[in-house]
Amino acid sequence: MSKNKVLYEGKAKQLFLTEKDDELIQFFKDDATAFNKKKHEIIDSKGVLNNLISENIFNYLGKNGIPNHFIKRLNEREQLIKKVEIIPIEVVVRNKAAGTFTKRFGIEEGKDLPETLIEFNLKDDEHDDPLVSDEHIKVFKWANQNEIDEIKEKAIVVNRLLSELFNKIDIILVDFKIEFGRFNSGKKVEIILADEISPDSCRLWDIKSNEKLDKDRFRRNLGGLIEAYKEVATRLGIDLSNF
Numbered sequence: 001m002s003k004n005k006v007l008y009e010g011k012a013k014q015l016f017l018t019e020k021d022d023e024l025i026q027f028f029k030d031d032a033t034a035f036n037k038k039k040h041e042i043i044d045s046k047g048v049l050n051n052l053i054s055e056n057i058f059n060y061l062g063k064n065g066i067p068n069h070f071i072k073r074l075n076e077r078e079q080l081i082k083k084v085e086i087i088p089i090e091v092v093v094r095n096k097a098a099g100t101f102t103k104r105f106g107i108e109e110g111k112d113l114p115e116t117l118i119e120f121n122l123k124d125d126e127h128d129d130p131l132v133s134d135e136h137i138k139v140f141k142w143a144n145q146n147e148i149d150e151i152k153e154k155a156i157v158v159n160r161l162l163s164e165l166f167n168k169i170d171i172i173l174v175d176f177k178i179e180f181g182r183f184n185s186g187k188k189v190e191i192i193l194a195d196e197i198s199p200d201s202c203r204l205w206d207i208k209s210n211e212k213l214d215k216d217r218f219r220r221n222l223g224g225l226i227e228a229y230k231e232v233a234t235r236l237g238i239d240l241s242n243f
């Protein structure tokens with residue numbers, strides 16, 4: 001699979017065109033950013049671990065009926081994915097209060113939410129990814145009502161599947177962010193899961209110690225990010241012998 005020009009450069013990933021119109025290469029960088037890039041560091045090998053973890057999780061979700069963009073991992077930093085038109089909304093699913101939610105509502109970190117909560121943020125770095133409602137999404141035509149409904153339904157199923165997966169390995173899924181895209185198969189346009197799912201995009205706490213095994217280690221200067229990501233990978237059964 002030959003790599004052509006960069007189609008998109010994000011904070012932690014790059015997307016390259018391939019010789020096939022409907023396939024891209026997703027490259028995982030070592031850049032760690034937080035607070036919309038106000039904090040930025042290169043953390044050696046983070047991209048390699050996220051590539052492996054995201055592969056494992058997308059395969060698991062695919063096997064459990066969640067269509068997604070993942071085709072195959074190509075090497076330590078790259079995976080082949082289906083090209084989609086990204087819906088410019090970050091879909092955040094919360095089981096417990098943490099992060100920006102605790103600040104917005106003054107709710108203590110770790111408090112269980114009465115029900116799983118779905119929030120939407122517009123993907124717009126210039127304006128700090130503002131929180132948006134279904135109404136904003138419809139009025140600005142980022143997605144239509146059917147798509148919003150489908151995204152919410154899928155997000156709830158993804159939350160159930162991921163919570164089960166992590167529970168089995170003694171990890172609490174506190175919250176996470178996912179993205180969806182429109183995939184045109186030629187016959188129909190389908191909404192599928194895209195982007196990545198990794199400790200960069202989830203909050204993961206050890207069930208016994210509540211130790212943070214995710215990007216909060218970087219956001220909060222706790223250190224030990226690579227060790228934490230390796231711990232998640234190992235518990236997921238990922239072979240790190242070549243790492």
Ligand code: TMP
Pocket residue numbers: 090092098099100101129175176177200201202203
């Ligand atoms: P937040 O508490 O900072 O709003 O984040 C909620 C969840 O979404 C958390 O697991 C981190 C993830 N997230 C991203 O993956 N990318 C982002 O740009 C943001 C703001 C959050």
Ligand code: ASP
Pocket residue numbers: 011033034035036037038200215219
């Ligand atoms: N990914 C976002 C950033 O780079 C926010 C975050 O994850 O905290 O700033």
